[in-house]
Amino acid sequence: MNFFFEVLIGGLLSGVMYALVAIGFVLIYKASGVFNFAQGAMVFFAALTCVGIIDKFGVPLWLAIPLTIAVMVALGLAIERVVLRPLVNQPEITLFMATIGLAFFIEGLAQLMWGSQVHKLELPIEDVPIQYLMDKFNIIVSQFDVVAAAICALLVTALALLFSKTKVGRALRAVADDHQAALAVGIPLQRIWAVVWSVAGLVALVAGLLWGARNGVQFALTFIALKALPVLILGGFTSVPGAIVGGLIIGASEKLAEVYLGPLVGGGIEGWFPYVLALLFLLVRPEGLFGEKIIRRI
Numbered sequence: 001m002n003f004f005f006e007v008l009i010g011g012l013l014s015g016v017m018y019a020l021v022a023i024g025f026v027l028i029y030k031a032s033g034v035f036n037f038a039q040g041a042m043v044f045f046a047a048l049t050c051v052g053i054i055d056k057f058g059v060p061l062w063l064a065i066p067l068t069i070a071v072m073v074a075l076g077l078a079i080e081r082v083v084l085r086p087l088v089n090q091p092e093i094t095l096f097m098a099t100i101g102l103a104f105f106i107e108g109l110a111q112l113m114w115g116s117q118v119h120k121l122e123l124p125i126e127d128v129p130i131q132y133l134m135d136k137f138n139i140i141v142s143q144f145d146v147v148a149a150a151i152c153a154l155l156v157t158a159l160a161l162l163f164s165k166t167k168v169g170r171a172l173r174a175v176a177d178d179h180q181a182a183l184a185v186g187i188p189l190q191r192i193w194a195v196v197w198s199v200a201g202l203v204a205l206v207a208g209l210l211w212g213a214r215n216g217v218q219f220a221l222t223f224i225a226l227k228a229l230p231v232l233i234l235g236g237f238t239s240v241p242g243a244i245v246g247g248l249i250i251g252a253s254e255k256l257a258e259v260y261l262g263p264l265v266g267g268g269i270e271g272w273f274p275y276v277l278a279l280l281f282l283l284v285r286p287e288g289l290f291g292e293k294i295i296r297r298i
Contacts, residue, residue, distance in 0.1 A: 006139045007259050008252055013141075015251020016149040016156075017210055022228040022235070022243040023156060024203040027163075029237050031175055031196040032084060034095045038103035040225025042201060045110040046072050047208030047217045051121050052114030061123070065209075072201030075106075080197045085190060107222060119217040123209065148210045155206055159199065160240055168195055230278035236288030245289060250274045 021043065028036045050068040053059055059067070083102055087095055127144040134140060163169035174182045175192050183189055208217075211224055230250050235242025258270035281288075 002138050005137075006141065007255050009139070009141050010145065011252035011255030012248055013145040013149040013251070014255065015248040016152045016244075017207065017247075018227050018231050018251055019244045019247025020152040020156060020203060020210075021207045021224055022231040022247055023159060023240055024200045024207070025225075025228055025232055026238065026240055026243050027159075027196050027203070028200050031172055032095075032193055033092065034084065034099060035092075035237070036200070037096065037099040037225075038079075038106055039200065039204065039228070040222040041103040041106035041110075042072070042075070042204035043208040043211070043224050044217075044219065044221040045075070045106050045208075046201070046205035047121065047212035047221055048110045048114050048119065050205070050209060051119040051212070051217050055119065056114070065205075068205055069202060072205050073198045076197035076199075076201035077194050080190070080193045084193060084197070103222075107219070111219075116219065119212075121209065121212040121217050123213045125213070127214075144214065148214075151206065151210065155203070156240070156244060159203075162199075163240070168192070172196065227274070230274035232288070233278040234281055234288060236290040239288065239290035242288055242290030250277070253277055 021039065024039045024042070025036055028034055028039075046068060049071050050061075050064050053064045053067055054061060079102065083098055084095075087098055125144050125147045127142055129140045130143050130146065163172055171182070171187045171192050172195075174185070174187055175189060182192075207224065208221060211221055215221070227250075231243060231246040233246070234249055235244070235246030254270045254274050257273040258267070261273075262269050
């Protein structure tokens with residue numbers, strides 16, 4: 001039983017980090033109706049820029065992080081101004097294809113600026129088991145995973161409060177409901193989009209630093225976005241709480257499936273089990289747990 005809880009806790013902690021990546025998708029989708037396929041590239045760009053600044057200029061981590069935040073905000077503003085704004089009122093497929101092209105551009109730009117080699121990123125968080133849990137419950141839980149999940153939880157809470165309790169949040173909800181109505185009552189649409197893309201850049205930086213410290217800063221970070229897709233399907237594309245719940249479900253289920261179902265099929269199911277779970281969920285509730293149900297009349 002201790003081993004079961006060990007696997008479950010590890011999965012839940014990973015799920016919180018998945019949820020953070022998924023929230024980047026949710027924010028942009030709520031504000032502009034765009035599924036930002038470039039979110040994974042932004043995670044890679046943020047992490048590589050941070051370690052690039054450290055390695056190339058020799059600055060400490062505490063200074064490299066705010067410099068990278070400035071770069072990511074500038075990138076978000078540039079994306080909104082150069083890519084999104086000219087495509088306003090275009091079909092959704094056009095916007096989606098634009099973000100695919102944007103993903104390749106950002107990936108290439110990151111490697112052009114900082115190189116394509118794998119970088120090691122060291123955060124002041126030790127990846128060691130928590131001694132108290134080992135002694136008291138005989139459960140091995142990584143200190144890094146707990147701290148990373150706590151950081152993600154704090155950021156998620158801050159974003160939830162920002163978009164539910166502030167003027168910007170109310171404007172975002174109005175824009176998400178109806179762009180034309182929001183414009184009619186004087187809400188500056190471009191400014192809201194700029195804020196959302198900037199926040200998405202900040203979210204990408206935090207996710208990139210945490211995943212980069214765990215797995216190394218490398219091109220594989222771009223695939224973190226693919227982990228967020230099942231999370232979005234379960235939680236709903238327009239719900240921040242849904243992203244959190246979906247992340248926890250996906251994180252826990254993939255770890256448990258790998259440990260308990262993997263040996264029955266030869267292992268290696270952690271990578272694709274979340275997609276099977278999401279596909280089955282689509283058949284029951286296509287809009288997600290917290291998404292709005294759409295009734296179509298035939």
